[in-house]
Amino acid sequence: MKIDLTDTTSSRINSALVEGRRVIGAPAIGMVLTLVIVTDEGSAYDAMRAASDASREHPSRILAVIKRPGRTPRDRARTRLDAEVLVGSDAGAGETVLLRLHGELVNHAESVVLPLLLPDAPVVVWWPADAPDNPAGHPLGCLGQRRITDAAAAEDPVAALGLRAASYTPGDTDLAWTRITPWRSTLAAALDQKHSAITSAVVEGEEYNPSAELLALWLADRLRVPVERTVSDGPGLTAVRLRTADGVICLDRPDGALAELAMPGQPDRHVALKRRETAELIAEELRRLDPDEIYKSAVQFGVERITAGARSATEQQPSQPQPELEPESEPVRKRAAPAKKSSGSAAQSKAENTK
Amino acid sequence: MTEVTTSSNPLRDALDRRLPRIAGPSGLVIFGVTGDLSRKKLMPAIYDLANRGLLPPGFSLVGFARRDWEHEDFAQVVHDAVKEHARTPFREEVWAQLAEGFRFIPGDFGDDDAFDTLRTTINELDKARGTGGNFAFYLSVPPKFFPLVVEQLKKHGLSKGPGDSWRRAVIEKPFGHDLKSAQELNRVVHEVFSPDQVFRIDHYLGKETVQNILALRFANTMFEPLWNRSYVDHVQITMAEDIGIGGRAGYYDGIGAARDVIQNHLLQLLALTAMEEPGSFHPKALVAEKLKVLGAVQLPDDLGAYTVRGQYAHAWQGGEEVLGYLEEEGINPDSKTDTYAAIKLTINNRRWAGVPFYLRTGKRLGRRVTEIAVVFKRAPYLPFESGATEELGQNALVIRVQPDEGVTVRFGSKVPGTSMEVRDVTMDFAYGESFTESSPEAYERLILDVLLGDANLFPRHQEVELSWNILDPIEAYWAAHGKPAQYSAGTWGPAEADEMLARDGRSWRRP
Numbered sequence: 001m002k003i004d005l006t007d008t009t010s011s012r013i014n015s016a017l018v019e020g021r022r023v024i025g026a027p028a029i030g031m032v033l034t035l036v037i038v039t040d041e042g043s044a045y046d047a048m049r050a051a052s053d054a055s056r057e058h059p060s061r062i063l064a065v066i067k068r069p070g071r072t073p074r075d076r077a078r079t080r081l082d083a084e085v086l087v088g089s090d091a092g093a094g095e096t097v098l099l100r101l102h103g104e105l106v107n108h109a110e111s112v113v114l115p116l117l118l119p120d121a122p123v124v125v126w127w128p129a130d131a132p133d134n135p136a137g138h139p140l141g142c143l144g145q146r147r148i149t150d151a152a153a154a155e156d157p158v159a160a161l162g163l164r165a166a167s168y169t170p171g172d173t174d175l176a177w178t179r180i181t182p183w184r185s186t187l188a189a190a191l192d193q194k195h196s197a198i199t200s201a202v203v204e205g206e207e208y209n210p211s212a213e214l215l216a217l218w219l220a221d222r223l224r225v226p227v228e229r230t231v232s233d234g235p236g237l238t239a240v241r242l243r244t245a246d247g248v249i250c251l252d253r254p255d256g257a258l259a260e261l262a263m264p265g266q267p268d269r270h271v272a273l274k275r276r277e278t279a280e281l282i283a284e285e286l287r288r289l290d291p292d293e294i295y296k297s298a299v300q301f302g303v304e305r306i307t308a309g310a311r312s313a314t315e316q317q318p319s320q321p322q323p324e325l326e327p328e329s330e331p332v333r334k335r336a337a338p339a340k341k342s343s344g345s346a347a348q349s350k351a352e353n354t355k
Numbered sequence: 356m357t358e359v360t361t362s363s364n365p366l367r368d369a370l371d372r373r374l375p376r377i378a379g380p381s382g383l384v385i386f387g388v389t390g391d392l393s394r395k396k397l398m399p400a401i402y403d404l405a406n407r408g409l410l411p412p413g414f415s416l417v418g419f420a421r422r423d424w425e426h427e428d429f430a431q432v433v434h435d436a437v438k439e440h441a442r443t444p445f446r447e448e449v450w451a452q453l454a455e456g457f458r459f460i461p462g463d464f465g466d467d468d469a470f471d472t473l474r475t476t477i478n479e480l481d482k483a484r485g486t487g488g489n490f491a492f493y494l495s496v497p498p499k500f501f502p503l504v505v506e507q508l509k510k511h512g513l514s515k516g517p518g519d520s521w522r523r524a525v526i527e528k529p530f531g532h533d534l535k536s537a538q539e540l541n542r543v544v545h546e547v548f549s550p551d552q553v554f555r556i557d558h559y560l561g562k563e564t565v566q567n568i569l570a571l572r573f574a575n576t577m578f579e580p581l582w583n584r585s586y587v588d589h590v591q592i593t594m595a596e597d598i599g600i601g602g603r604a605g606y607y608d609g610i611g612a613a614r615d616v617i618q619n620h621l622l623q624l625l626a627l628t629a630m631e632e633p634g635s636f637h638p639k640a641l642v643a644e645k646l647k648v649l650g651a652v653q654l655p656d657d658l659g660a661y662t663v664r665g666q667y668a669h670a671w672q673g674g675e676e677v678l679g680y681l682e683e684e685g686i687n688p689d690s691k692t693d694t695y696a697a698i699k700l701t702i703n704n705r706r707w708a709g710v711p712f713y714l715r716t717g718k719r720l721g722r723r724v725t726e727i728a729v730v731f732k733r734a735p736y737l738p739f740e741s742g743a744t745e746e747l748g749q750n751a752l753v754i755r756v757q758p759d760e761g762v763t764v765r766f767g768s769k770v771p772g773t774s775m776e777v778r779d780v781t782m783d784f785a786y787g788e789s790f791t792e793s794s795p796e797a798y799e800r801l802i803l804d805v806l807l808g809d810a811n812l813f814p815r816h817q818e819v820e821l822s823w824n825i826l827d828p829i830e831a832y833w834a835a836h837g838k839p840a841q842y843s844a845g846t847w848g849p850a851e852a853d854e855m856l857a858r859d860g861r862s863w864r865r866p
Contacts, residue, residue, distance in 0.1 A: 030784060181373050182408055188366040189377040189411060193487070222365045258448040261412045266485040269413040272405070272449040284373070294371040 003085040010115040013083045017095055017116075020087035030059060031094050033286065034118045036125045037064045038109070038140055043153075044098070046278070047128040052096065053279035058286040059094040061118050065140065066098060067106045079103040081112060110139040117143065122289050126282070129153040131160075136169035146289050148282070150175040157210035158303055161217075165300045170291035176210040177295050178281045182273050183215055183237060186251060190261060195244055201227045202241040206234030215240065216306045218298040228307040236275055378806035380411050381489035382456070382480055384473070386464070386504055387496040388418035388429075392527070396558075397495065398433045399440040400798035405453045406443040407795075409803055413484040415456030417476060421463055429459035442796055456484050464496070464503045470511040477513070488520030491554075491805050497606075498529060502543045509547040524548045525805055527556050528619050530814075532610060533830065534823035541816045550816060554805045559620045559725075560812040561797030561804075563786060564760040568627045568727070569636075571754070571762065578752070579632075581731065583706045588749060589859075590712045591728040592624050593866050594756075595720035599667065599677060599844070600694070604685030613664070613696035613826060616716040620725075622649065622822045623814060624756070625712055628727055629702055638810040642818065649821040651703045658832040660858065664693035664839045665849035667719035672845030677719065679844070691838050694718045697852040698829060699859075711859065715852065719844035724866045725756040739775055746778045751864070761785035 001024055003016045035055075037047050044066050051062050070076045084098040099112055117123055125135070125144035131154070132138040135147040151174050154160035164174055201219045205212030212229060215237065220227040223242075232238045235256040242249040247264030251271070259273040367374065383401070385393055404410050418429050434454075438445055458476050462469020480486045492513075494504055505524065508514045516522045524544060531537030544553055559565055572579055581587070594616055600607045607615070626645040633640040655661035669679035681688050695717030702712065731750040737743075744767070751765040761784050768780040804812055840849035847863065856862050 184366070184371075185374045185377060185408060186412065188364060188374055189379075191364045191366050192377075192379055219366075222368075224365075258451055263485070267413070267483050269485060270452040270455060271412040272408070272446065272452045274446065274448055288372055290372075292373070294368055294373075 001086070001088045003087075005083040005085065007080050008083050009081065010112050013085060013097060013099075013116060016083075016085045017087065017097070020085055020095070024088040031061055031118055031121065032058055033122045033124055033289070034061045034063060034116075035282075035286070036113055036123060036140060036144065037062065038125065038127050039064060039066060039129070041066055041068065043128045047126070048096070048098070050278035050282055051126075053277075054282040054286060055094045057283045060286070061094055061116070062096045063113055063116055064096070064098045065109050065113060066100045067109070068100055068102050069106045070103055076103050079105045081105060108139075110143060113140060113143060122146070124148065124286060124289070128278075133163050134167040134169075135172055136167065144171070146171045146173065146285070148173055148175060148285055151210035151214075152176050152179075152208075154210075157208050158213055161210050161213055161299060161303050165302070168296050168300060170296075171289075173285060173292050173295055174210075174214075174299070175278070175281050175285070177214050177292075177299070178284050179211045179276065180215045180218070180237070181284060182276075183240065183251070184218065186259070186261065186271050186273065187219075187240060187242075190249055190251070190263060191242075193263065193266075195249060195263065196246045198223050198225055198242045198244050198249075200225050200243045202230060202239075202243075203227065203237070204230045204232045204239040204241075205237040207231045209234070209236060212237050213303055213306065214298060217301045217303065218294070220306060221298050221301040226307060230308075375407070375409055376803070376807060377409055378411050378414075378803060379489065380413055380485055380487040381491065381806050382415035382417060382477070382484070382486040383491050383493060383802070383806070384417040384419060384477075385493045385495055386419045386500075387494070388459075389420045389422055389432075390495050393495050394432070394436040395440050396796070396798045397493065397802070398436040399442065400796055400802055402433075402437040402441045402449070402453065403443045403796065403799050404803055406441075406446060406449045407799075410453075410806075412452070413456065413486060414453070415458065415480045415484050415486050416453075417473070417480075418457070418459045419462065419469070419473065420459075422459075422461055424459050424461060426457055426459050430454050430457045433457060442799075456480070464500050464507060467507075467511070470507050470513070474511050474513055488516035488518065489522075489806075490516065491523040491525055493525040495527060498531075498540065501526065501540060505544055505547045514547045521552065521808065522548065523552045523554060523805060523808070525554045525556060529610065529614065530555055530619070530819045531823065532614055534820060534827050537816075537819050537823050541819070545816070551810065553816070554801075554810065554813045555816075555819065556801055557619050557623055557814050558797040558801065559756070560623060560814070561799075561801040562756060562760075563795070564754060564756045565624065565627065566812070567762075568624075568754060573632050582729075584708055584710045586731050587707075587710050588730050588732045589710055589861060590625075590628060591730065591864055592621050592628070592712065592714045592726075593728070593864075594620055594716045594725040595723060595847075595866060596716075596718045597673070597720060597723045597845075599719050600680070600683060600686075604683055608686055608690055608692050611664070611693040611696070612716050612718065613693055613698070613829065617696055617698065617714055618822045618826045619814070619819075621714045621716060622652075622825060623818075624727055625649075625652075625700070625714065626818070628729070629707055629712070631706070636811065641811055642815050646817055646821060648702060648704070649818060649825070651707075652825050653701045653703050654825065654828055655699050655701070658829060659836060661699040661855060662829050662832070663695075663697040663849060663852045663855050664833055665695035665717065665842045665852070666690075666692070666839040667694050667717070667844040668841040670843035670845055672719060677844045679841075680718075691833075693833070693839050695720070695839070695842060695848050695852070697848065697855060699855065700825070713856065713861075713863075715848065715863070717842075717848055721845060721847050721865075723758065726866050727754040727756065728752075728864050728866075729754075730861075730864070739777065743775045744777045746776070748779045753864075759785065 001020050003020055035051055039047050044064055048064055080102040082100040086096040101109055123144040124146045125141050126148040131149035135141040135149055141147045151157045151160040203212050203216040216227045216229045239252040250262040251259055253259035253273050256275045259271045260268055261271050262268045460469055460472050481488055514522055531540045626648050630644040630648040633644045666680040680694050697715035700712045729752045733749055747767040753763040755761050764782045765779055767777040770776040770778050840851045842849040
C-alpha cells in the first residue's frame, strides 16, 4: 500500500504509517531497526532496492532522505517536505518512507527523521555515496548507533580511507570493509592449518579499489609483516600472496567468482568467492551493530604504510618503494611499524609477480 | 616468529565477529547415501553450508551405497537434490568448488573390497584435496547395520586417522529401543570411536527455536524469576504430526510414538525447559545440567491413570478420508503399537517439585505442531467484580518450536468499553518477522558442529540412557496392561488423555 503526502510533516507521516498498517491488517510488526539512507535522487533507486532486499533478513523501517536543494534561488527559498509511505508488500519486510526534502529543509534533515525513528530500536545511517568527512559528527549520523559509508563510491577511494581513519568513532563501518569478509575468512581458515612463519604479503587488485587497500591494511596490522599493494585489471580484488619460508600461500581469484587456494605442500583447491551485491553487504552490516574493533585497527593502521607495488600485469616498471614515514606521522598506535624493512622484500615480490 | 598453529592464528581475533566459524580441512562419508534423509536434508545442508562459505576449501563428500554408480552419477544425484531442496540459491561457482570433492563407493556394508576402496579414496582425497585425514562417518542407515558398519570401519583401519587428525561417527535415532539395547549400541560404537567423537543427531536440537530456549531463559531477566513452582502451574510439551506412518510400517510397528518421539525429542525439550542455569556453554557444563534434571524426573505412581496411549482410527481428516492405524498396509491388525502417547512427569527438585510436566505426541493429530507451553498459576486474588474475569484464562508462555517458529505470551487485557471486563490476548514474537526469512536448517548447524567438533547440540550417551530409564517402566506397564485407546484421525487424541488432565483439574491446550 502506498500513501503520497505532499508538503507534509513528520507527524502526518507517522499517522500515515499507523493508518497503512491498520489497513493491511498488521497493527504491529517485529521490525528490528530503523535504516536511514541519506542519498540524492541519482543513487536513491539502487540504494532502496538493496535496502529492501536486506530488509527480508532484517525487517526494518527504511527512511530514505533524498535531498533536493533546488537549482534556482527561487527553488532554494521554498521549503517543502514530500513523502511517499510504503507499507505491506510494497515495502519488502517492513515499512519504507521516501522523504524528499526541498529548499532550506535540506540542511535540517534530522528534524524530519528524529520523530520517525522506531522506539527503542537501533538506528543505522547509510550514505551510499557522498559520505560526510566525519559521519559521527553529522547531524543525521549522530542519530545512529551505526554509520555505514562506502569508500568505493568516493572520488578518491584511498583518500577516503584516510578520512575514515581520522574520524573513526565506534559504530563506523565501511562497505569496502564488508566486501572483504569472505576473503578474510578464507585467509584465516588457510592460516588455521599448519604453515611456517609469514615473512611478507602482497595484495593485488584493481586500481581505485579501497577493498584491496583495506585487506592489505588488515594483513599488515595482524601479521606485522611488510605488505605490498599491486595493481591488476580486476575485477575487484584478484589475489593475495603470503610468503613463507616454505613457499607462497596464494589465494587467486581472476574472474570475480571462483578462487584458487594454493598452500605449500598441499593440493590446490577451489573456493567460491563471489563478488557480492550491495543488498548482501547491507544485510551483513545489519547483522552486528556493535563497534567493529578490527575494522578500526585496520583502517587506522595507515594507508601510507602499505608499499605500493607496480602493475602486476604484463609490463613491469620497477618502481621505488614509497619513502618510509616518520613514526610521528602515524596514527595513534604504540606498535613498532612493521612496514619498515619493506624495500627488500617488496623488490623480491615484484620478481615473483613477473613470473 | 614461530611456527603458526591454530590457536595462535594472527588473522583470528575474538573481537572479529564477522569471520564465521569455518570447519578445518575435512570430509564427510555418508553411508546409505541413497536414502531420503540424505537426499532431502544432508546434501542440501552441505550445499547451503558451502554457499554460506562455512565449509573448508577442499571439503569432500564420499557416498557409500549399494548402487552401480560412477562418481559422476553421484554428483548428478547430489546436484538434483540440491536444486530441489537447498535453502539458498544455486550458484555455479559454489557448485564447482563442491563437486570436485565428490566420490562414490558402490558396495555392501559387508563388502571388504568396498571398504578397502573407501580407505584408498580417503587417502587419495587427503592428497588431492588436502582433507588432512579428518573424516566424519555419517551412518544414515537402519540401526541394525550400525554394528556391522563400525566393525568394518575398525577392521579397515578407518576409525583412526593419521597423526592428530580426527575420525568421528554420526548416528541418527533411534538410539536403541530400551535401556539395554541403547547400552549395547553405545558399547558397540564406543569400542571403535571414543565417546567424545560420537555425535548423536537429534535434529530438534539443531533448530533455532530450541537453541532459543536457552537464550530466552538465560539471557533475559523477565522470565527466569517466574520459571519455578511458585508461579508455574504446569508445563505442556506437545509434538503433533498430521501424517500417518506412511511407508514406515516396518520400522514403526513395535516401536510406537513414545519410543520414537518422547524418549528423544520431548525429553530433550523437557531437559532444556527445566534445567538449571549451566555455569557456561561448554558442552560439559551443559550436559551436566541436563543429566541432573533428567535424573530428577519422577514417574507417576499410578501409571495406569497418568499415562495414555492411543491408535488413530479410520476417519476424515482435513477433508480427506484416511485409514486407521490397524488398517495400514503391513500392520498386524492386532498391533498394540501406540501412535499417540501422553505421560505425566514430575521433577524432584526445589525449582519444580509439584509442577507436572505433561508430554504428548501423536500421529494423525489436528495439525503439525511442536510447542512448549509454560502455563502460569492464576493470580492469587482478583480485585474485580465477579464476572469481570470470567473469560480470563491462565497466563501462558508458549515456545513454538515448529512451524511458525516463535514465542507467544498470553495474558489478560481489558476489553474496551464502559464496564470492566478482562479477556485473554496474546503477544507474539515470530522468528520470520524479526529475523531472516529462512533460518538455517537444523542439519546445516549440526553438520557444521560435527566438523568443528562442537558437541553442545548433541545428546550424549548418558542422556540417552537416562531417557530410556524414564521410558522403560512405562513401556513395560503398557506391555502388561490393556491396549491403546482409539482416536479418530484428525482430532487431538483419545478421550482418555483429556480425562488424564481433567483428573488434575487441567486441560490440554489446543495448539
